[in-house]
Amino acid sequence: MSVKIGLLGFGTVASGIPFLLKENAEKIQQAAQDTIEIAKVLVRDDAEKERLEAAGHDYYFVTNVDEILADEDIQIVVELMGRIEPAKTFISCALEAGKHVVTANKDLLAVHGSELRILAEKNNVALYYEAAVAGGIPILRTLSNSLVSDKVTRILGVLNGTSNFMMTKMVDEGWTYEEALKTAQELGYAESDPTNDVEGIDAAYKAVILSQFGFGMTIDFDNVEHKGISTISPDDVAVAQELGYVIKLVGDIRETASGLSAEVSPTFLPKQHPLASVNGVMNAVFVESIGIGQSMYYGPGAGQKPTAASVTADIIRIVRRLKDETVGKAFNEFSRPLQIAAPSDVRSEYYFSILAPDKNGTLLQLAEIFNAEEISFKQILQQASDGEQAHLVVVTHSMSKTQLERVTSTLAEAADFMLQNTFKVLGE
Amino acid sequence: MSVKIGLLGFGTVASGIPFLLKENAEKIQQAAQDTIEIAKVLVRDDAEKERLEAAGHDYYFVTNVDEILADEDIQIVVELMGRIEPAKTFISCALEAGKHVVTANKDLLAVHGSELRILAEKNNVALYYEAAVAGGIPILRTLSNSLVSDKVTRILGVLNGTSNFMMTKMVDEGWTYEEALKTAQELGYAESDPTNDVEGIDAAYKAVILSQFGFGMTIDFDNVEHKGISTISPDDVAVAQELGYVIKLVGDIRETASGLSAEVSPTFLPKQHPLASVNGVMNAVFVESIGIGQSMYYGPGAGQKPTAASVTADIIRIVRRLKDETVGKAFNEFSRPLQIAAPSDVRSEYYFSILAPDKNGTLLQLAEIFNAEEISFKQILQQASDGEQAHLVVVTHSMSKTQLERVTSTLAEAADFMLQNTFKVLGE
Known part of the structure; x- marks a missing residue:
């Protein structure tokens, strides 16, 4: 008896899953200790269903998610529709129906992840999403x-x-x-x-x-x-x-x-x-x-097969955990109270690109502005001037976000300087 | 009640383990769902024991491995002595005593791995060795x-x-x-x-x-x-x-x-x-x-803390599996019958560095030797000659090991050519 999965959506990534299940059947069977069967696939409407069937896909296509959610044989739901809704509702319903969920939906997880993880925990089911970050990279x-x-x-x-x-x-x-x-x-x-x-x-x-x-x-x-x-x-x-x-x-x-x-x-x-x-x-x-x-x-970071490889690895992991009877384990168990860094603790070197009048004393004036905020220069580059405007580039030594904000607003107020860009610089 | 481990050897890597257990105590406790205690440490002799104690290490040092193997409270043995013997005997005895084993000993695993894995399987214990390949890389x-x-x-x-x-x-x-x-x-x-x-x-x-x-x-x-x-x-x-x-x-x-x-x-x-x-x-x-x-x-690829991080991750995994009661699982479950590639199937581009007399027709002669083996050139470089000897460099298109062997022996026999080096070239 194989483990049955339901796919929500059959776009590019989804169609990579049967490819891997087939190509690696023996290896997957060893790892999962069971076979994996795509039992039902949710598509948007009859038109999409007909188009996919015409293209030779012989899955059991459904257009109503309830056909998957109410199917007691389906133990794992794989969401690959993307965006927030209706993915969020479908995943929530699947978790509440006691189904394990695999998704690659980073937007959803970044915004509503806590809620979904709590729901998964409450229902003692898995919610895995390796593909949500950096696609094929595990x-x-x-x-x-x-x-x-x-x-x-x-x-x-x-x-x-x-x-x-x-x-x-x-x-x-x-x-x-x-x-x-x-x-x-x-x-x-x-x-x-x-x-x-x-x-x-x-x-x-x-x-x-x-x-x-x-x-x-x-x-x-x-x-x-x-x-x-x-x-x-x-x-x-x-x-x-x-x-x-x-x-x-x-x-x-x-x-x-x-x-x-x-x-x-x-x-x-x-x-x-x-x-x-x-x-x-x-x-x-x-x-x-x-x-x-x-x-x-x-x-x-993306692509059909790399993303499908991550999704399928999650599916295999769940199937194996079903066999081992350890399936409730959270994808990530590391949890500490949130503390956000004070801006004064967040330090980097910075690059400043500045336009300034090409006249005596400009560099001195600039140095004084940075010096007033206790920011020191690591590298300075003055590019050929057009006669009126000089292009000054500064890379600073390590400074805090607080210092960055202050010096940026001082530069904005200084009549002579036009701050073009500020970027973070990674020290060696 | 914590899970007790016994260390075999207390060199550089071993002393990185207590560092990580201490620094990451809370995270490890969450992941392992238990605390991990270094119960006993095997050292070579009394002199080493005294040296370590004098250096402030207050572990329970033993000089006879039986004190660890016979200790029923110790569930995990961590071997960090290196070399084949006595590591092999100690690990075998530990596995037979029903203890889980973590090791970083690549020589031992490469040569006697099968035997040890069978022993682990027979005794339903874990044998993990993440640190054996590429140290800190998981x-x-x-x-x-x-x-x-x-x-x-x-x-x-x-x-x-x-x-x-x-x-x-x-x-x-x-x-x-x-x-x-x-x-x-x-x-x-x-x-x-x-x-x-x-x-x-x-x-x-x-x-x-x-x-x-x-x-x-x-x-x-x-x-x-x-x-x-x-x-x-x-x-x-x-x-x-x-x-x-x-x-x-x-x-x-x-x-x-x-x-x-x-x-x-x-x-x-x-x-x-x-x-x-x-x-x-x-x-x-x-x-x-x-x-x-x-x-x-x-x-x-090596170093105290990177290797200790891999070893400690293995230990944590075993402790957690003890909790989950799934601890017998092999480190690697993927297994197929061994088939060794035929040399004619192993294809690469190759670099040849050849010394040859600086005279007319040399390059033609070389081209004929390669052509006779159906090997074609991708890049040729003739370096400035000293008047007598020319240095010829050839990068070939893809060729097999069989072709490589043949052309190498033909070149060895050819009076005019001295083959200095042959290296594999990775195609783009």
């Missing part, structure tokens, strides 16, 4: 199983393939943001409204989930400051290269003395940093911890 | 848990920190092999007899274990062809760079139509390959699979 299970002995102090991640593809083109080929976006859209990497990808929202969702697994803290999405790549100019890219850095959109979660800080922002990475060579649509999660030290987990 | 658990849904087709690994440190210096700084070895020995990375590290033996041990987890096949150590870095000349390094490659000692396990091929050899990696930027003593395992595609796991 980072969540690694954090909760293998790094269980270790204390994670910082997680840095290239978590969004679309923006990383764009940044790679902007860095390697000198493309503008607009050129990179256009190509990303043509290749199907970016949606027509690219906001979630390019403004760091998608990466911030993932940072919420990584915070739970890495630090045991459930932060709100609103606690994750996010800044996108749309303001990065070819000038910023060129200066970064000149100074020995590569710019990438990086999620950064770290524990300070006062608590947790999580943010997503364009970041100057030293060229030798392992994250600096993560290119194209690939993702990577770089972990700093007191035991292992530095480790990195690299792979595709 | 690659074994990742292969057996997260990649359970996937079919691995190839594993490439930088698996030996010492030789990678040396290769990094030879590539980045232009050091000779001898200079790199001397520094590695001074820094304590290489032993006075460096054979295991530099000749690829240590990496071959790890390839044996990776073959089990990645491909379900238990190959013999003797089935892993290994070739070390001692013959690599500064010339080879320079030519590799000129052609766009980085030379590293790489373990390569892949499944061909006829079976599994596993070998360790100096390999030309394209500069953009993720393994090419794994430098110094760091290790990385690069996995190709039909689902995820390409993924890489990067981290420290």
Whole structure:
């Protein structure tokens, strides 16, 4: 007797699951100690059902979710519809019906994860979502199983393939943001409204989930400051290269003395940093911890088969736990009270790109502004002036978010200076 | 009531375990659902015991292993002595006494792993060894848990920190092999007899274990062809760079139509390959699979705390399984009959470094030798001659091991050619 699963949605990722179940049948049977059968598949409407049937898919398609929820033979529901609703309602109902749930829905988990996890616990069922962060990279299970002995102090991640593809083109080929976006859209990497990808929202969702697994803290999405790549100019890219850095959109979660800080922002990475060579649509999660030290987990952040591989691994794990009668265990058991870091504890080096009049005393005036906030310079670069305006680039030594806010507002008030961009710089 | 463990050996790694148990007490308690206590520690003799006590270690030191093996309160034995004997005997006795065993002993597992695993299974106890491959990188658990849904087709690994440190210096700084070895020995990375590290033996041990987890096949150590870095000349390094490659000692396990091929050899990696930027003593395992595609796991290959983190994760896993009453489960459940690849199925591009007389027709003659074996050239480089001898470098298109053997012996017989080195080249 096989374990029966119900799929909610049959898009690209979902159709990768039967591929893996078939190709790896023997290995999966050994690991799960049972066979896995796709019993029913929920599709949108009769039109989609007919289209899929015409394409040769011979699943038991249903258009009403109740046919899956009320089916006592189905033990596992796999949600692959995306977005918040109706996914949230369907998952909630499935958990309440005593079914185990696997999903790749990061938006939903980042925003309503606590609620769903409580529901799963109450009903003693599993809620697994390895595919929600960094697609094919098994980072969540690694954090909760293998790094269980270790204390994670910082997680840095290239978590969004679309923006990383764009940044790679902007860095390697000198493309503008607009050129990179256009190509990303043509290749199907970016949606027509690219906001979630390019403004760091998608990466911030993932940072919420990584915070739970890495630090045991459930932060709100609103606690994750996010800044996108749309303001990065070819000038910023060129200066970064000149100074020995590569710019990438990086999620950064770290524990300070006062608590947790999580943010997503364009970041100057030293060229030798392992994250600096993560290119194209690939993702990577770089972990700093007191035991292992530095480790990195690299792979595709999205795509049919990589995501299906993570989803199927979750399904196999549940089937095996059903056999072992240990299925209620939470995906992540690490939990501590949430403490948010004080801005004065969150320290980084920063890059400032500033336009200023090309006259005597400008640099002195700038130095005085930074000095007043006790911020010291690590690198200064003055670019060729057009005769009127000079372009000044400053990389500071480590400074706090509090200092950053103050110096930024002072610069905004100073008549002579026009602050063009400020980005975080990862120290070596 | 806590779970009691006995340590066999109290060297560098062992002393990292209490550090992690203390620093992460709360997290470990959540994951293990119990506390973990180091009940007894086996040391060599009274002199070592006195030395450790004088250094402030207040463990219950014993000098006779029976005090641990006969202690019914000790449920887990952690072996950190290294080498084959007496580790093998002690582990066997522990398994037979119904104790779960954690070890980092790759030599032992590569050579006597099957025997020990059978013993563990017979006694329904766990035998875990995450730290045996790539120290701090949780690659074994990742292969057996997260990649359970996937079919691995190839594993490439930088698996030996010492030789990678040396290769990094030879590539980045232009050091000779001898200079790199001397520094590695001074820094304590290489032993006075460096054979295991530099000749690829240590990496071959790890390839044996990776073959089990990645491909379900238990190959013999003797089935892993290994070739070390001692013959690599500064010339080879320079030519590799000129052609766009980085030379590293790489373990390569892949499944061909006829079976599994596993070998360790100096390999030309394209500069953009993720393994090419794994430098110094760091290790990385690069996995190709039909689902995820390409993924890489990067981290420290050795060292006190990284190794202790892996060992402690194994201990925690066992303690939790004791609670869940699922503790007999094998570390790796993936198992298939062993099939060794036919040499004619094992294909790679190859680099040939050849000395030949600087006269008319030499290149033609060389081309004829390769052509006779149906091997075609991808890149040819003729270096400035000293007037008598020309240095010819050839990178071939993909060819089999059978072809490699044939062409190598033809070249050895040809009076005009002196084959200096042959290395595998990883295609792009």
